Amino acid sequence: MTEQQFRYCGLNVALKALTGKWKPVVLFHLFHNADIRSNELWRVIPKVSKKVLLEQLRQMEDDGLILREERHHFPPEVYYRLSEKGKALGTALVGLEAWANEHAPAQVADILAQEKHPPLSGQEK
């Protein structure tokens, strides 16, 4: 318990910025797409309520990760894009992905399987 004990605090900040079930997804969509419309974003993410999505977008905006751009007031048309800060975070996360792919490929494949979920014989509702 010396004075250099906690260098991990920055990690806390970073993780706090990622706290929220959908933030990573949003981040990555924006990381790969420049800017996305609100509705578009809401549709590409499997099943998230508008409320929660908006909440997390707000937080990310407050954290300076994303930028909100309003192009028309009527009809409403809002675009979201990453700030430089957000892009930098996305870049930093590549290391985590690499780690997962290298050290936990099974679980990664697991998630992929769940996401894809090929319609075998089931009738979708």
Place this chain on the structure above:
Amino acid sequence: MTEQQFRYCGLNVALKALTGKWKPVVLFHLFHNADIRSNELWRVIPKVSKKVLLEQLRQMEDDGLILREERHHFPPEVYYRLSEKGKALGTALVGLEAWANEHAPAQVADILAQEKHPPLSGQEK
């Protein structure tokens, strides 16, 4: 929505491994200290109940991040240390810290201030 849509899944795995209020702290303590005794770990972390700490240690053990070593059965003496997988994760997290320090120094300083909490005039209870 092409077939390459989700490359972020690895990120999910990594974040899931970090889910838990104290896991980052534990990880970093172990990252800087080789191995730590159970009680020691419990004491250096400000205020966490043994239950929660143990839960998260278990999870991290299940995730293969840490190794549990029992040296005596009586009196009980248990040491925790990082696995290679855990070390690799710790290394990957350095990127996140760097990001935080570069892009959100204010909040980092904020946390530091809270953690330190110099005994100004207050009587601690």
Place this chain on the structure above:
DNA sequence: CAGTATCCCGCGTGATACTG
């Protein structure tokens, strides 16, 4: 179409006391 309001539920977290 973008965003808000309300209600609800589960889970992660915490406090305490107990066992070997």
Place this chain on the structure above:
DNA sequence: CAGTATCACGCGGGATACTG
């Protein structure tokens, strides 16, 4: 000293309907 059991609470997240 290491670990478990029990109870309780707050909050993040979800569903739905509504507003401009």
